Amino acid sequence: MTIFHYDKTFEGLLTAVFDAYNRKTFPDRLLAIDEPNPLFVAEMFIVVTDEDKSKRVWKGLEKKLAHNTCNMITYAWLSELQGSDELIFRYIQKTFDNKQSIETNFADDDVLQLKKLAQKVNHERHRLIELVRFQKAADDIFFAPVSPDHNSLPLTLDHFTDRFADQKWVIYDTRRNYGFYYDLKTVTEMTLDNTDLFPKGKLDENLMAEDEKLYQELWKGYFKAMTIKERINLKLQRQHLPKRYWKYLTEKQ
Amino acid sequence: MKAEILDKLKTLAESAKYDVSCASSGTTRKSIPGGIGNTAGWGICHSFTEDGRCVSLLKIMLTNYCIYDCAYCINRRSNDLKRATFAVEELVELTIEFYRRNYIEGLFLSSGVINTPDYTMERMVRVIKELRTIHRFNGYIHMKSIPGASQQLVHEAGLYADRLSVNIEIPTEQNLKMLAPEKDHESVYKPMLYIQQGVLESAEERAKHRSAPRFAPAGQSTQMIIGATDETDKQILFTSAALYNRPSMKRVYYSGYIPVNSYDSRLPSLKQAPLVRENRLYQADWLLRFYEFKVDEIVDDKNPDLDLEIDPKLAWALRNPHHFPVDINKAEYSMILRVPGIGVKSAKLIVMSRRYNKLKSADLKKMGIVLKKAQYFITCNELAVQNVSDSSPEYVRRVLTEKKLLKGKENPNQLSLSFD
Numbered sequence: 001m002t003i004f005h006y007d008k009t010f011e012g013l014l015t016a017v018f019d020a021y022n023r024k025t026f027p028d029r030l031l032a033i034d035e036p037n038p039l040f041v042a043e044m045f046i047v048v049t050d051e052d053k054s055k056r057v058w059k060g061l062e063k064k065l066a067h068n069t070c071n072m073i074t075y076a077w078l079s080e081l082q083g084s085d086e087l088i089f090r091y092i093q094k095t096f097d098n099k100q101s102i103e104t105n106f107a108d109d110d111v112l113q114l115k116k117l118a119q120k121v122n123h124e125r126h127r128l129i130e131l132v133r134f135q136k137a138a139d140d141i142f143f144a145p146v147s148p149d150h151n152s153l154p155l156t157l158d159h160f161t162d163r164f165a166d167q168k169w170v171i172y173d174t175r176r177n178y179g180f181y182y183d184l185k186t187v188t189e190m191t192l193d194n195t196d197l198f199p200k201g202k203l204d205e206n207l208m209a210e211d212e213k214l215y216q217e218l219w220k221g222y223f224k225a226m227t228i229k230e231r232i233n234l235k236l237q238r239q240h241l242p243k244r245y246w247k248y249l250t251e252k253q
Numbered sequence: 254m255k256a257e258i259l260d261k262l263k264t265l266a267e268s269a270k271y272d273v274s275c276a277s278s279g280t281t282r283k284s285i286p287g288g289i290g291n292t293a294g295w296g297i298c299h300s301f302t303e304d305g306r307c308v309s310l311l312k313i314m315l316t317n318y319c320i321y322d323c324a325y326c327i328n329r330r331s332n333d334l335k336r337a338t339f340a341v342e343e344l345v346e347l348t349i350e351f352y353r354r355n356y357i358e359g360l361f362l363s364s365g366v367i368n369t370p371d372y373t374m375e376r377m378v379r380v381i382k383e384l385r386t387i388h389r390f391n392g393y394i395h396m397k398s399i400p401g402a403s404q405q406l407v408h409e410a411g412l413y414a415d416r417l418s419v420n421i422e423i424p425t426e427q428n429l430k431m432l433a434p435e436k437d438h439e440s441v442y443k444p445m446l447y448i449q450q451g452v453l454e455s456a457e458e459r460a461k462h463r464s465a466p467r468f469a470p471a472g473q474s475t476q477m478i479i480g481a482t483d484e485t486d487k488q489i490l491f492t493s494a495a496l497y498n499r500p501s502m503k504r505v506y507y508s509g510y511i512p513v514n515s516y517d518s519r520l521p522s523l524k525q526a527p528l529v530r531e532n533r534l535y536q537a538d539w540l541l542r543f544y545e546f547k548v549d550e551i552v553d554d555k556n557p558d559l560d561l562e563i564d565p566k567l568a569w570a571l572r573n574p575h576h577f578p579v580d581i582n583k584a585e586y587s588m589i590l591r592v593p594g595i596g597v598k599s600a601k602l603i604v605m606s607r608r609y610n611k612l613k614s615a616d617l618k619k620m621g622i623v624l625k626k627a628q629y630f631i632t633c634n635e636l637a638v639q640n641v642s643d644s645s646p647e648y649v650r651r652v653l654t655e656k657k658l659l660k661g662k663e664n665p666n667q668l669s670l671s672f673d
């Protein structure tokens with residue numbers, strides 16, 4: 001078995017592709033630097049992440065693949081699921097090894113799986129766009145905590161900067177403990193030192209803007225009034241609005 | 254202001270919620286400098302109530318006072334109901350503050366009719382005009398056009414709204430007259446025509462110069478109430494098909510009748526809203542819009558009502574077994590689309606993937622095709638299941654509906670296998 005160790009970054013993964021073609025040996029497994037080797041290792045190689053190499057691989061991909069497919073690879077990477085890096089590696093390898101594009105060959109398991117993985121992340125991106133709930137803080141910054149399964153928050157920034165261009169906002173991923181702050185001009189990545197500011201997903205009442213509580217009450221009242229009792233269908237509700245999202249939803253708090 | 258506003262909001266939401274239209278799609282518009290918001294062409298839902306319906310727009314009535322006495326409507330004047338009216342500023346502020354918190358995509362404004370249709374419509378237009386011009390609100394706006402309103406007001410509304418709609422409510426005029434003697438179809442079709450004219454004129458103008466104003470860029474929609482009167486599905490779907498032939502009509506909604514006024518003897522007494530029928534009608538609607546079906550293939554004189562037990566596509570396939578089996582590796586896209594168990598997405602995947610290799614049933618399964626259904630209607634490289642033309646439509650129907658009954662609970666007494 002051939003093992004590559006790398007630093008579990010996207011650039012690292014692309015460097016691994018470069019090195020593999022250079023060495024003409026291809027890994028069966030991709031492990032983190034500090035991960036222990038399995039029992040039988042025929043060959044082991046440690047990838048040193050290199051920006052130039054990774055850029056060259058990405059450029060090669062951009063030449064061979066549609067723009068959309070390149071995005072799919074990024075999305076699949078952001079899924080952070082185990083084995084997604086090995087899937088991406090195989091996909092890239094198949095892309096380079098075949099003269100004809102493999103992009104639409106969905107009978108190939110890797111092609112289909114990559115598409116499905118990208119769809120999953122895209123789906124969550126869409127969910128975030130739907131379900132982010134801003135709370136207005138006393139300093140006029142709109143604040144929203146989220147905890148997505150995949151690292152999909154960065155994919156929503158284009159949408160939120162365009163839509164809420166005239167208000168300052170912070171969207172914070174409490175699971176990965178980082179977020180983004182928009183100051184009316186640019187978006188910057190940030191990390192909070194103190195995450196106790198929003199116990200149970202709600203901003204501390206002392207930090208809320210004056211009318212924030214009112215609008216939360218209005219929204220809750222509206223949400224409740226919209227239900228048609230003759231049609232209650234909790235299963236359908238949960239299908240569209242899985243329970244794991246409820247803790248940050250104003251109307252469900 | 255607080256308690257009062259909450260009260261009004263609840264009252265007017267209660268009154269508005271029976272309108273089923275929820276879409277916020279059809280317009281893609283980037284943000285504008287100094288403005289609030291944008292619109293996404295595919296539409297965004299923001300929440301789902303306990304009945305499983307989506308909340309996308311702030312669906313609200315300007316007032317629920319009404320001069321009409323339509324039997325099917327909760328807001329009819331003879332109902333003893335809490336009534337309220339929003340002031341323009343109140344509604345504008347609510348919309349904007351909700352929007353800023355990402356609760357909604359925009360506003361869906363409807364209203365009871367007070368004084369005259371034009372009087373009502375004028376007040377509604379004032380709300381959306383103020384939103385757009387004074388507050389530079391750039392999100393989605395859907396406005397109901399009041400039946401009987403003048404062309405001039407419809408035209409003004411179209412300049413600010415993304416979508417306009419007029420509800421037919423009852424598919425045949427005769428039944429409409431019975432339940433709503435003060436209304437007729439003309440008062441519905443006229444504003445529909447005004448909207449259509451506005452859309453077409455604006456498109457023509459914009460072809461000449463880009464700066465010409467857009468008119469209701471997301472087109473129009475309408476709604477029919479199902480089960481309050483005795484129309485067949487054929488009458489309903491033929492109405493829909495005729496409407497979809499018009500250039501600006503984007504959606505027809507079907508609303509299973511909920512007995513809001515059970516005391517009225519002109520209405521049927523239903524224990525439950527006809528939800529299955531409603532669902533079948535939506536499926537048929539999808540066949541019209543995305544599956545290249547013609548309406549007379551779905552319902553005709555022999556089958557004036559949709560089959561409640563099986564979906565309309567399967568029903569069509571069982572009525573027309575001579576079209577099957579379809580060869581997955583050779584058939585045209587439009588034919589693959591007609592196989593029960595294959596949707597638009599999977600049909601596209603099949604057509605793309607079969608250029609590389611011949612597809613086998615295992616490949617189809619992985620792509621997400623419902624083989625349970627599709628297996629009776631296709632051939633691919635190796636499949637050897639009895640298909641619909643080897644056996645009989647009756648057999649396939651029995652097998653497919655039987656499974657549904659068994660699903661979920663195990664039946665310890667069950668021994669039988671179906672031999673045929």
